[in-house]
Amino acid sequence: MNSSISVSEFGSDNKRRVAKVKEFLDKNGLDMSSDVEVFVTIKDEDEMIACGGLAGKVLKCIAVDSSRRGQGLILKVVTHLLNAAFTRGTKELFLFSTPKNIKFFEDCGFRLIEECDGEVILMENSKNLAKYQAELSSLKKDGDVIGSIVMNANPFTLGHSYLIEEASKRSDWLHLFVVKEDASEFKFADRIRLIREGIKHLKNVTVHEGSDYIISKATFPTYFIKDKGQVNEIHAKLDLNVFRNQLAPYLGITHRFVGTEPYCKVTNNYNQNMKKILADPNGKSAPIEVVEIERIEFADQAISASRVRKLLNEKNYDELKNIVPPTTFEFLMKEII
Amino acid sequence: MKIINSAHAGTLESSDIYIQINPFKEDKIELELESSVEELYGDAIKELIIKTLEDMNVSFVHVKAQDKGAMDLVIKARLQAAVLRACESDPVWEEL
Amino acid sequence: MKLRRSMLFVPGANTAMVCNAYVYKPDTVMFDLEDSVALAEKDSARLMVYHALKHFAYQDVETAVRVNPLDSPYGHLDIEAAVRGGVDIIRLPKTDTIDDILDMQSVIEKVERKIGTTKKTQLLAAIESALGVVNAVDIARCSSRLMGIALGAEDYVRDIRTQRTKEGTELAAARAQILLAARAAKIQAFDSVFSDVRDKEGFVSEVKKIKNLGFDGKSLVNPNQIYMLHDIYAPTQKEIDWAFEVIEAAEHAKKNGLGVISIDGRMVDAPIIARAERTIYLARTSGMIGEDDE
Incomplete structure (x- = not known):
């Protein structure tokens, strides 16, 4: 049981927290995206172990610390991002990530639209x-x-x-x-x-x-x-x-x-x-x-x-x-x- | 009970179910289910969802459910939580 | 008195734990609707615990629910869900005075009457403040529904303005007071959680200490702690042998109409027999002896 794990959600105006997210993304080889409006982070004690962002109807900047992969944290992040989107009235979503995560996101109800150069994937959770x-x-x-x-x-x-x-x-x-x-x-x-x-x-x-x-x-x-x-x-x-x-x-x-x-x-x-x-x-x-x-x-x-x-x-x-x-x-x- | 809002409950994590509820224009239960155990239990899960909604007298509803191998008790709890949120209502225990 | 060495805390919003906790066979499964559940998930966790309580998997294990305080927006609904679900024990958080117990009791009674159950839900009071510790003696005696009192250390140390240490010096007074209050009222006493699940050594040493202090058991946050705790609470072979001797002597005396029971010329009185019976019960529950080993 992970009683020390906590989830937070905050807007892009929270500069200090956003800076921490950027640092975390850097460490995991991902770019920060300037159009993200809502961030979700997961912390164990005080250490960030996963994050994700919502930009309009697109989920992006999703990362899990390399030492914490395989624990279902990505599912936790996506759940919270879906909740954040849903609360804002957005149900049909897209998702930007890297090809190695396709399987996880399929588990979250997303389907692959296109993969490009083995670097990025675009998925959606509707049948649009x-x-x-x-x-x-x-x-x-x-x-x-x-x-x-x-x-x-x-x-x-x-x-x-x-x-x-x-x-x-x-x-x-x-x-x-x-x-x-x-x-x-x-x-x-x-x-x-x-x-x-x-x-x-x-x-x-x-x-x-x-x-x-x-x-x-x-x-x-x-x-x-x-x-x-x-x-x-x-x-x-x-x-x-x-x-x-x-x-x-x-x-x-x-x-x-x-x-x-x-x-x-x-x-x-x-x-x-x-x-x-x-x-x-x-x-x-x-x-x-x-x-x-x-x-x-x-x-x-x-x-x-x-x-x-x-x-x-x-x-x-x-x-x-x-x-x-x-x-x-x-x-x-x-x-x- | 009347669905007033969109609402959600649950998570995408293993042994849970993620449920989204929306008002629907027709007098019926419109159900979209995806399940990691669809082949074996898909029909049973659908039946449980419909029965649970009928017990709560809910219609005019669109339900999207993403099941990750949840036990019946979890499916019921998540679905009822989503319905109560969508109806902005306290539980009517006799219906649950 | 029922054996309650291990009370496993199960966060009400943690699906996997709610569905599986019974598998680990703690003496009591304690579903939590309070501190481990985020505000946005209170309603959903409450429903999940309600359905878990009714599920057949939880009919053979004792269940408890830690509810939110009555002055929060959740307390009344939590109690309604727990009682309707058929819970055995309701754990009150932050019990400072006997009024906290009496208020809770009247809410429970109202629900029991409404649903027409004959089951009498028991109460476990968590004492988590200086005021609660000072009032422990009165609290322990104020209700026939109260089966025990428990120390809630995290809030308590904050209240007395200190912090947790490995040695537990800061809890000494509270532990002593709670134990004495419970024993004087003939109810059970439970120790607080040990939350660093990685520190096995620290856990073992704390359990040994509270067992020696006389606590009936402890709240646990991780299933792995159950086996370690049961091991420490298990009687030694020497204790079991002794217990069998006492019971045999008692049966022998009864059969032969002897007024005084003795072993090797030393008198054995009722409390000693009770202790021997308890040792055998513990040994059997810990799987050290079978049903026929008497």
Whole structure:
């Protein structure tokens, strides 16, 4: 009987305790994650022997001291994390960890979604992936070239519109996914509406609401803080693996289109990984050809959503008008008033 | 008893069971069970869970249970604790 | 008097222990709803203990439940669960005065009446403060339901402003007072837990000491401590031989209508016979002799 074992739960604002968790993670070869909101720690007397964190609907930073493995401590941590999530109204959860723990988490009711490079795993405790895959299957179209684009469109620019038109021309059918996570300047509902309005004239495009499985806080948490240059390469790879192995086959996707990235290193890096991972001839599922489409320019500068946001900030509406479709411009003008 | 809230009880540790309870829109007991001893005892556990809920006059309920080889007494105790939490009620001993 | 050398504490929220404690065959299984149970788990632990008490595995072993104080939000519900579950003994935490016992007794009686049981739940008072130790004599005599008093050392040392030591100097006064109060009231006396489960030597030496002081038994926190304790409480072969001689002499005297019992010319009186019977009982419970070895 372990009467000396105690469990505590605390928020990320508890700096002293969080620092101890970071130290413990370091010791166990794991990184601290800046988006964790709730931590759970297990102590024996005063010594930390296990910990875990909850970030939105994702469990992460789960570690057990090497001398205390095999005692079921991981089950204790996960129980407390589930309770913490449940208390906050979140029942369907994801989990980030390392492959050696798959068995333990399966015992906790999680299923493997994808493993990447023998380094990280993504799991979930709902059956949502299977449901999503079935939904995708029902939207499958026939054709030799089935294209795909994933975009945030924050907000929708003439650059996006050009990329979609080009991809549409080169595909028998095009599946367009809009990042669903509401973590950007513009709300999802607005972003997807502007896209829909902007491409009304294209007849071979399905616009999909994104999901937890496409550039979300579950598959790719650091995407949403990429301005801080903190993108974790392994997250990018994981996201691409999920796309190739868990989603693309259900729609029969053969191509993925992406705009060239002249400015943002992080996005450029993501594009390079995309080629490596999606097009790799050896993989669990059929390779996907990656097509980079040159960005269109205005006044010698590539059109991008970040440029739109910058012009908005500078209140340079005249130049702004030239790089977004009229629907987006109208929306932006209404927004500022 | 009427389920007002979501509630949980138990742990994922060995010989325990983890139970989550949610209000359900239909007049029935919707049960999702995963068990480490499913092949041998899955049906018996489901029966016990349903009987325990019926004894407490609970319906309109969704139950998700993760069993780690819990004894009957543990399954009953955890389930009743979760129900009482979800109903914000003190025990009615005659029903337990 | 029932043999109660070992009272195994079982945290009410620890599923594995609640389900398995009977396997270790302590003299009494004591389910805890108080200090070992986190506030958020009080309700769930209470239900688990309630169902364990009703389970067939716990029908052949004496059971006790340590309930939360009556002035907490949990005390009344704990008692209701324990009594309805058919517990043998309720252990009151932090008993300072006879009122604590009388209040508890009336709550228990109310539940017993409500469910119409003829079983009379017994009480064990844990004395965990200077005030409790000072009042021990009155406490020990205040209720026919009281089967024993026990020292709760952790809270006690805090109350008298000291800390636990290996030697146990700090507990000397309390142990002596509790033992005398119990003996004067003809009830049992129990020593506190020894919580460092890794220190076997320390445990053995403490058990020897409290056995010599006259304690009937001790609360335990780990099943491994049960066997060690029973070993120490087991009578020696010499004591068993002596006990058999006493019993034989007594039976011989009875058969032959002799008024005075003697062995080797020395008189044997009633307390000596009682002690011999107790030794044989202990030896049998410890598995040192079989049912027919008389």
